[in-house]
Structure formats: structure tokens, C-alpha cells
Amino acid sequence: MRVSERMLFQSGARGLRLNASALLKAQDQVSSGKRVSLASDDPVSAKKILNYNKMLAEMEQHQRNSLRAEDFLSATDSALNGVQDQIQKVAARAVEMSNPAMNSDDRRIVAREVQQIFDQITTLANTSHEGQFIFSGNQIDTAPFDFNQDWQGKYVGAVLPEEIEIAAYNPDEPEGSGNDQINVTVDGVTVQVTLDEGTYTGEEIADHIQTKINDALSENDLGVTVLFVPETVFFDPNGNPGHLEAQSNTIRGRSSVVFNKVVQPEPDPLAPVQPPALGDARNVLGFLDGKSQFSGQEYLGDESESSILISHSVLVPKNLAGSRVFKGAQDGVDIFASLLNFKTALEMGDMKGIQTAISDMDKATEQVSGERATIGIRLVRLEDTKNQMESAAALVKEFKSNEEDIDLTEAISEMVLKQNALTASQSVFARILQQPTLLNFLQ
Amino acid sequence: MQIGRRGLAAHQRAISVTSHNIANVNTKGYSRQEVLFEPTTMPVGFGTGVQIQQIRSVVDTFLGGQILSGQSSLGRFNAEAELLNRVEAVFGDLNGAGIDKEIQNFFAALNDLSNNPTGSVERAIVLERGKSLSQALVTADGQLKAIQQDANSEIESRVGEINALSTNIANLNQSIRSSEQIGGAAESDLRDERTRLLNELSEKIGIQVIEEDSGNLTVITGSGGATVALISGDQAATLSAVLDPDRPGFSKIVVNGNTDITHSISDGRLRGLIELRDALVPDYRGQLDRLAASLVYEFNSQHQQGFGLDGTTETDFFAPVLVDAVPSRVNQGTAKIEVTVSPVPEPPDPSDPDYIAPEPNFGSSYELSFLDGNFKLRNLETGEISSPTVEDEIIFEQERIQINIKQGSLVNGDRFRISLHQGAAGAMAVQLSDPRQISAASQEEDLPGGNDNAILLAQLQSKQVSSLRATFQGFYAGLMGEIGNRVQTSERNLSVADAMAGRLDAMREEKSGVSLDEEMTNLISFQRAYQASAKLIVTADELLQTVIGMKQ
DSSP states (O other), X not given: OOOOHHHHHHHHHHHHHHHHHHHHHHHHHHHHOBSOSSGGGOHHHHHHHHHHHHHHHHHHHHHHHHHHHHHHHHHHHHHHHHHHHHHHHHHHHHHHHTSTTOOHHHHHHHHHHHHHHHHHHXXXXXXXXXXXXXXSTTOTTSOSBOOBTTBSOOEEEOOOOSEEEEOOOOTTOTTSTTOOEEEEEETTEEEEEEOOSEEEEHHHHHHHHHHHHHHHHGXXXXXXXXXXXXXXXXXXXXXXXXXXXXXXXXXXXXXXXXXXXXXXXXXXXXXXXXXXXXXXXXXXXIIGGGOOEXXXXXXXXXXXXXXXXXXXXXXXXXXXXHHHHTSOTTTOOOHHHHHHHHHHHHHHTOHHHHHHHHHXXXXXXXXXXXXXXXXXXXXXXXXXXXXXXXXXXXXXXXHHHHHHBOOHHHHHHHHHHHHHHHHHHHHHHHHHHHXXXXXHHOO | OHHHHHHHXXXXXXXXXHHHHHHTTTXXXXXXXXXXXXXXXXXXXXXXXXXXXXXXXXXXXXHHHHHHHHHHHHHHHHHXXXXXXXXXXXXXXGGTOSHHHHHHHHHHHHHHHHHOTTOHHHHHHHHHHHHHHHHHHHHHHHHHHHHHHHHHHHHHHHHHHHHHHHHHHHHHHHXXXXXXXHHOSOOHHHHHHHXXXXXXXXXXXXXXXXXXXXXXXXXXXXETTEEEEEEETTEEOOEEEEEOTTSTTOEEEEETTTEEOTTTOOSHHHHHHHHIIIIIHHHHXXXXXXXXXXXXXXXXXXXXXXXXXXXOBSOOSBOOOEEEOXXXXXXXXXXXXXXXXXXXXXXXXXXXXXXXXXXXXXXXXXXXXXXXXXXXXXXXXXXXXXXXXXXTTTEETTTTXXXXXXXXXXXXXXXEEEETTTTXXXXXXXXXXXXXXXXXXXXXXXXXXXXXXXXXXXXXXXXXXXXXXXXXXXXXXXXXXXXXXXXXXXXXXXXXXXHHHXXXXXXXXXXXXOOHHHHHHHHHHHXXXXXXXXXXXXXXXXXXXXXXXXXX
């Protein structure tokens, strides 16, 4: 083989160039710790790495979702815990009060306590988490229960016996028993009507009350409809003449229709409770036989349950609708109504009502515990998924690292090898440069 | 005495050839020259000394051809690797930024929205992430386009260089032929120069060289049936870059003003540039377009089904897919046609639970023709032909294509090319401006807390999209892998071509390169021969002196 001068130099230079670029690559890998930093370093790995990145980011996001849900569920659980405590307190009071030895003063004090508990539970039901009401379904910007001191329960009517007897009105004893006078306020106009003495059926009393009220209101161009819905009397204060059909069968609070101011003044908590006499207009208004009917609080939210995404396709429901928890929408107990009924029973000394309250509170406790169990199961599920995901993420990270990261020992030894190769070619090249030619010997 | 004189002359000449060799020890492409001596004889049969039979270059002609093609590959893969490295840099996701990351962030924002559908921060972030995702696709598309444009302008400037080289070679052809005709001897140095220029030319454009015995050289380029003579003897053809009507903004290469050789150039830097500009980058851009079009379509379809906080529904989140149909160049009509994805058709039998509505096929190309007052749509891959199903609006329900004639009129026989995804990446944008209108709830009654639609939108991240046959990110990872593969292949090709070129150069050097040792040896041997010849003359002189002296 002939060897020309240029061959020697070119092959030397080429060797230097290749070894230097190999060393640079090895150095890059060691200093970045990554084997693949461009797709062309290893296209198959690059594709896998992107996929692992996606999986990791999704898991991270799902964990984030889980955490948000956990916060929410914990807030729900602590609210329910509070509710349960309050209900247990009421249950204990109900048992105490069922003792016939208790006098009306004791009952009045407890009645005030029950009112406070009612307020307390309303506050708990209106708990918000991060500015959102947790018991409103999807109506997260509406408080599920309207917390208003003037309006702590909605009267939906009284259970009437088949026939009702109304005694003659005694003007000498307007605040006493035996009068059948009611005050009605409609659109700011207050009238007083006196019911006629007599015996009425449900339809008849409704009709009679309506006639009386409308007679009194006729000069103001106002009117109400009083319907007898089986076992219940309804008043419609909004029934303007001509719009009598458009009534809703609810009465929006004492602020618009005021009943019975005369016969039922704001109770003096320490005054002795008079058992209602038969024929008292109060019977019409709900206290007959202790079967007064309160709706409790009106639920203003909706029944929706929103969910969160905890993995690709797994959804975990997040919220509990207040209607279910507090109103017993699913064959449960209306906690607010039970409390109001209990309070009234206490005020009236209605032992049957107190007995009902004991069983109501038992059911309410069960109801709230049931909901708490639901929350607990959801939390466990979140926790399980989170743990599962954590171990999966660790595994994916390992896979990713296998594809992406260098084995440092291997990479460093590789780098040293490359370095040696470069040093070797440098020294060979230096030798070539110093290699004597024939010229050296031709002196 | 005459023998000595011839010896002196011949060796003096040999020494000058050797000096020429030594002087050119570092000249690239230089072929060493060799002196061939031959004895001179008298007709009667005894020798009369030496003369130089020939001074020749030591060249391996077979190797010359290989070196040319080696240079061509080197040029081609150099161009390809340089530009592909730039393409790869557009997809920098492995270093933590890029389209994949943007898709991820966008869907993460939707997940957050589903956790808090009334959150104004969450909503604003969804909008912003949508914008930066759009921006990322627009930018990537723009960068790819810039690479195409750079390739194009390099093509244009290389054409000038090729013309200059061709002219020089043609001139050299002439010089070589005429001087060889006069002198009768091979013009080694001119030939070396020509070889050097040919090497340079072949690095830019793939060529084949045919050398006739007369010294005439023909250079042809192109492949298959489309070959063109670039240089024929002393005539050089002129290449020019002219605007290509089929590729707006890009040039095609024509020879002598008429023959288009753009896609028949088989090798060299030009081939690399053209392939990148017309095949590789358009393919990658097309795939980005498909990704963008299906992302826009899938997301908008789901978004339309939900309700914004303000009760709005059927709103588009991204600006909907809208493309211009490309009219055929032979169209006589002036119509400009816009194409959109048509609404989901009503199922033929509403009670059929198995009915699946047709999906638009991003990635397919169609030809729309207007014949005898009717529109026909032909799928260019399958050849299937269909007619509009809703006549008055020109909707092809199965293809989900809706035609809208923007302006102008149609003439019988007009044709248009339609690809629903064409240009979608470059045109991607968020249309929604009010974050309250992001539809997180799937029913109006669920407002404001409803998050069902937000969850469905977030779940699109893991949906196998029919027109991509993958998830969005899966498709993108595939594209990235494909580009990585291509870069790797081209780098491998480049290093093979580089090694090959080095090897061929070494082989050439082995045969034609100058070895100083050898030249020194020759120099000494010629010097000795020269000295001996001189001695011969002195000896002859002395002999003569002796003879003359005898007389005295």
C-alpha cells in the first residue's frame, strides 16, 4: 500500500474529529443525566417517554382532583358531624322531657334550647367550602336553607278533625281561650276577622275563613283563597281578585300573612303554657292534638350530584343534596320540621309530640350517620385510588427513568473510554507529526 | 556524448516533475505525475540512450466515478441533516416545552375547571391554556414553514453556483481538448482542476459523467427517464429557479427555461433540500394540521353540547375548521369555495341504537368537481364518488363536508381539491372571549355548579380520536418518534456518506497522492542518474582528450 503525506494527515485529523465528537456526546449525557434529550437520540424511547410524561401528568392531575374532592368531602363530614352532635343533644332532651315529672318551665327552657339548635343546624346546613355551599346540589351560589330570624319554618297547615267546633267570640277575653278571632295581613293591610260560632267540616271552615277575610279586605281590593286540601287548610295571601286561580298552596312566612296574633302572642318563655281548648282558633292554625305541621326549612338547592374525575373513566360523586340529608327526601326525616314540631310540643306540653320527637331524633341520627357513612366510603375510595396511583406513578417513573436517564457508572466509564480514545488518537497524531521522513536522514 | 546529453535532459525533466509533485504535496485533488523513460535505439540495434516516453498522472478513473457519487450523497445528507435538526428542534418536548406539554396543560386546566366550575380563575386559565396551545401549534407550523422557505432560498442560490461551476467545467473542457489537440499530451493539471470542479458540482447536484476518448466530457443529471445534459463538451446548460404555480411561494428548477427537473434530481445537496421542502416538511405540517383540525373539531363538538355560566350554549371554543378549496389550474370559472365540517346529520332511523354518525376524516383528500350542474366529491385515496345529500346547501353528509361558494361563478368541468385539515395548525385560535361562556355544565338546570360537560371535555384527553386513530398526545408522540427516526436515519446516512467519502479519498490518495519519501527517493535516484550522465560526458570528454592527445 502506498501511503501519501495527505493520507497520514487526513486520517489523523479524521480520527481526532470523530473521537472528539463522540466524547462531546458522552460528556453531554453525563452532564445532563439524560440519555435521550432529542427524539433522534432514540426515537422509540422518545415516544415512550412522551407517553410516560402524559401518564404521569394525568396521574398528578387526578391526584389533584382527588385532593380537591377530599377537602370537599372532609368539609361535608365535619358539618355532618356537627349536625349529629346537635341531634344527639336534642334526642337526649326529648328523652328527659318525656318524663311526666318535668314541669312546663323545664319544657320552655328546653324549647328555647331547641330553637338555638335549630338555628345551629341551619347554619351547619349552610356551610360553604371555598365560597360554595356544599349542600345545595349544583346551586352552589345559593344557600340551601334561607336563614332568616323571621322565618324559621313554614306553616303548611293543620290536621283537622272531621268536624271542628268554633265557640262564640268573647270580646272581654280577647287573649284568652274561646275566641275565634284572627288577624290577617295581606300586602301590608291588616284586618281582623271573627269567626262565627258553629260546627264545620274542613271544606266549610275553609270557605268560612275565606269569606270572612275577603269581606274584611273587600274595600282594599284584596283577597285570599282558602282551600281545604284534605286534612289541611291553605291560605293564599297573593290571590288578588281575578287571580284567584294562580295561587300557590304555600304561604310565604309570617311576614305576609299574620295569623292569630290575638290568640297566640309571642310566648313569654317563663309564663305557664295553657293547654289549648277545643274550639280555639289556634286549632285551625295548627296546634290541634299536637299535630301541627311545619315544613321546616324550604330547600332552595337542587338534587344534582356533581362528580370528580379520579382516573380516565372513574367518577366519584362529590356532594350530598341538602334535601336528602336534612329534609329526608328519600323516605327520611325532615330534621327541621321535627325540631319545630318538638319545640311546639314542648311549648304546648304535648306529651305525644315529645314522644314523636324521640323517635324522630333516632331516625334523624340514623339518617345523618348513613350520609356520613356514604362520605366515609367515598373518602376511602379516594384514598385507595390515590395510593394505587402513587405506586403506579412510582412504577411509571421507573420506566421513564429506564428510557430517559443514563446509568451514571456506565455513562462515565463510556465517557472515560471516549476520552482515552481521543487521547490515543491525539498521541498517534502527534507521533505522525514528529515522524521522521527520509529527509531527516539525508543530511 | 549524445547518450550523456539525453540522460541529462531526461533526468533534468524528471527532477522538475518530482519538484512539481513535492510542491503539490498538499494540493487537494492533485494527482501525482510519473515519468516514464524509454531507451532510444538506432535502427541497427544498439542503444543510444534514454528519452521520456510520457509524463502521466496516476489516476484511477473508476475511483473518480465513485468519488463523485460519494460527494453527492455527502451533499444530500448534509443538507438533510442540517435542516432536519432544525425540524427536530421545533418539537422540543423532551426538554419540557412543546405541543405535548401544552395539550397536557390545557386538559389539566379543564380538570381544574371540573373541580370548581364557577371559579373565575379556573375559567380564565382554561381560556389562556387554550390560547397558548393554539399559539404553540401556530408557532410550530410557522417554524416548519420557515424551514421550507430557507430550503427554498438555498435552492435558488445553489442554482447560481451550479451554473457557474458548469460554465467553468465547459470552459475547461474546451481548453483541455484544444491544448491536447495541439500538444498531443494529456493536460494533467487542467484535468485535475476539472476533476476538482466536478467533485464540487456533484456535491451540489447528483451527476453522471461520461468521458469520451476524445477527451470530450458530458455531464448529465436527473434519474430515470428524466435525464438532462448539464454539460456537453464546451456547452453548459443554464438552470434557473422559477416560481412553481403548484407550490405557491416556492421555486421549481428548470433547465434552459423549459424542462422541469425539480423532482428528478437524484442526489446532491439540491436533492436533499428539495426532498425536505416538498416531501418531509409538508408531511410533518400535514400531520400537525390533522392534529389541530381534530382537536378543534372534537373539542368544539363537546363544547357545543354544554352551557356556559351565562346560559349560552352551542358555542365554539376554538375557531371552527374552515379551509379554502384549491381550484384546479385549468378551471374556467372564477368561483372561490370555502369548506367547513358539516353539522352532525340526523340519524335515518332515530330509534336505531347502533347508529353511529359519520365523523369528518381529517387526513383524506377529495376532489370536488362541477359537472352538468351537479357537484361530485371523489375521495382521492379510495376513489369513492358521492353526491351532495342536502342539495340546497351542498352538504356531503357521509364525508361531513359542507361547501360554500364565497364568490365568483362555476363553469362546467371546474375542479377543486379539498382537504379538511389543510392549514388547520396555522389557523388555530381560541374563538371564545368570555370565560363565563366555557360550557362546564351539561344542562341549563345544573348551572352554576354543574361540571358534567367539563368532565367530558377533560376526558377527551384520553379519547381515541377516530381520524387520528390515537389520542391527541399519542398521535403527537408518534409524529415526534417519526421525526426522530428520520433525523437518526439521516444522521446515520450522513456518517456513512462521510466515512465513505473519507475512504474513497484515502483510496484516491493511496493511488494518486504524493508521498514525500517516494519523491525523495526518486529525486535522489534522478539526481544520481543526472550526475552519472554528467560523469559520462566528462568521461567521454576525457576519452576524446586522450584521443586528441594521442595526436600530439
